[in-house]
Amino acid sequence: MKTTPLLFLLTSLTICSCATEQNTSGETQAAMEPTVSGPPAVDEDGFVQLSEDEWRQRLTPEQFKVTRQAGTERAFSGIYWDELATGTYECVGCALPLFDSATKYKSGTGWPSFWQPVASNAVKEVDDSSLFTTRTEIVCSRCEAHLGHVFDDGPRPTGLRYCMNSAALNLIEK
Numbered sequence: 001m002k003t004t005p006l007l008f009l010l011t012s013l014t015i016c017s018c019a020t021e022q023n024t025s026g027e028t029q030a031a032m033e034p035t036v037s038g039p040p041a042v043d044e045d046g047f048v049q050l051s052e053d054e055w056r057q058r059l060t061p062e063q064f065k066v067t068r069q070a071g072t073e074r075a076f077s078g079i080y081w082d083e084l085a086t087g088t089y090e091c092v093g094c095a096l097p098l099f100d101s102a103t104k105y106k107s108g109t110g111w112p113s114f115w116q117p118v119a120s121n122a123v124k125e126v127d128d129s130s131l132f133t134t135r136t137e138i139v140c141s142r143c144e145a146h147l148g149h150v151f152d153d154g155p156r157p158t159g160l161r162y163c164m165n166s167a168a169l170n171l172i173e174k
């Protein structure tokens with residue numbers, strides 16, 4: 001079981017270092033940085049569909065693990081769990097606006113938590129039967145990035161807690 005994450009890491013490093021050489025960037029840090037930037041193309045149906053390799057070129061390994069492999073960052077480890085700035089949280093994969101800072105609240109969980117998305121069609125709910133319970137997974141409606149889960153123990157007015165991963169979000173400050 002221990003070999004899988006190691007292989008994944010090695011594969012990522014190999015892909016990233018090749019890309020870095022093409023960019024002729026001399027910085028070691030750049031090996032873990034995405035090589036393609038800017039929002040991806042949206043198809044005629046309004047969706048973003050990229051191959052695994054294309055996502056790897058656009059995301060850091062942590063962002064890839066969370067959004068494309070339904071990973072969960074460690075509590076209190078992300079960059080937004082205690083973020084207080086005003087702005088809009090976009091999907092890290094396709095830049096679709098997902099949550100407004102006005103609906104963010106302190107949940108005490110160590111993950112950025114919101115009581116409502118910016119629009120009901122910004123996110124999609126998916127039944128998640130992993131971890132021996134049924135939870136409701138939340139994905140981006142445009143690129144199907146895994147964002148987190150929604151629970152019904154949130155504050156008023158909705159009573160919902162959208163428990164998100166920082167790695168799936170990009171805050172555009174106002």
Ligand SMILES: [Zn+2]
Nearest residue numbers: 091094140143
């Ligand atoms: Zn997206």
